[in-house]
Amino acid sequence: MKEADQTLIRLLSDGKSHSGSELGDRLGISRAAVWKRIQRLEQFGLALESIKGKGYRLRQPLQLLDVDRMAENVAERARLHYSWVTDSTNADALALPGPVSIPHLFISECQLSGRGRRGRQWQSPFAANIYLSLRYSAAGGFSTLGGLSLVVGAVVADALVALDPCLPVTIKWPNDLVINGSKVGGILIELAGEMDGQVDVVIGIGMNGAMTSSQAADIDQRWTGLAGEMQGNYDRTAIAAAILDALLDALPLFSEKGFAGFSALYARFDGVLGRKVRVISGDNELIGMACGVTDEGALKVDDGTQVRELFGGEVSLRLQ
Incomplete structure (x- = not known):
């Protein structure tokens, strides 16, 4: 995404109306050029409106990720990779040469080809949800990773409840996060390496946040978003940071004890x-x-x- 497009999104992120002349002055371009850039932003899933006599606005404000805040949170435990737009955070993680000495975290404002389980598409409009992947290297082969998706689900659910103790989140085996029967998140584990040796593990997590109904038009199942469920406590950066922090804390225990080390935690959220x-x-x-x-x-x-x-x-x- 071009820098001018990023600036335009920041200007519109408050959800208020901005005239074409105002935006043009801020960007140093003509009103016609502003209109072209507005049209281009729609390919990233942004829900935009043109209001006669007032200009352009987003249908709802955006919470852009505070990357510095997240980077400080993971500190020296991992390396953070942030992008405005990518095809897939899991694909980015898999493309990293391995093995890696420390976990690498990939997070993006938007995915153009987000992936779910069994080849399904994961709806990934710009700054509406949370899209992140964690890449790390594990010894011992594929057999040591049994139950990993369940562990991730339990750890993520626990992190969400720590932010909002009233959140009724549960896990639908093996990797769906659910609130009152509606899907709020999913987990995609991808592996590469040797059956009995070094394994490169990618943990992909997608959490619905503040999608509009039009952005979610292609979803074929009941869904919900954290923005509505957390009742005013929705902070996209805080949620992403809490999930990353919890995952980084969980990996050493999982490497030592496997799923058994998390069975009690999983049972708390077993839906x-x-x-x-x-x-x-x-x-x-x-x-x-x-x-x-x-x-x-x-x-x-x-x-x-x-x-x-x-x-x-x-x-x-x-x-x-």
């Missing part, structure tokens, strides 16, 4: 425990009662004849 679930994996479908998870993070489902352990699949709590 499927004791509920009837449908689990779809490929062409297979299993319906039964969810009865917790194993120390490797597998979902235990009692189908009425036996308790099965599932390491993957899509869980649905709606059985009609």
Whole structure:
């Protein structure tokens, strides 16, 4: 994104109306050039309005990330990479040559090709949500990483509740963060390396923040955002910093004890425990009662004849 576009976004970020002549004077360009730049900003998912006689405004104010504040928070524990626009923070993390000696954190205001699980697109409008990825190197091979997505979900949920103790966030196995039945966030783990040796781990986290209905038009499931759920306590930078801080604190314990070191924390936020679930994996479908998870993070489902352990699949709590 060009520097002039960044300046234009900062000018509009207050959500108030700004005339084309005012914006042109601030940017040193003509009103016609302002209009062209406004049109270009729409490709980043910004919800803009043109009001006759008043000029241009965003449908809601933006909270741009305070990068200095986040960098100070992670201090010497990790290296922070910030961008205004990127294709995907997970892709950026995977592209980093490895192994890495310390964790690298990638965070962006906007993703043009945000990715969810199973190749799904993750809606990533500019400064509306939180898009971040953490890259670190782990020894011991893929088998040591069982339950990682559950650990990340529990750690993120715990960080959110620390910011707002009344937030009723739960985890829908294996990697959805949910509030009152509506998805508020997701986790995407990607691995590269040797089956039994060094592994490069990328933890991708997307949290819905303050999307408008038009920005979320392509989402095909119930969703909610932290801006509405936190009732006035929504601070995008504080949330991102808390998540990063909690993840960096959790990694050493996970390396030492695996999922077992977080099983009690996960149980606090387990949103499927004791509920009837449908689990779809490929062409297979299993319906039964969810009865917790194993120390490797597998979902235990009692189908009425036996308790099965599932390491993957899509869980649905709606059985009609």
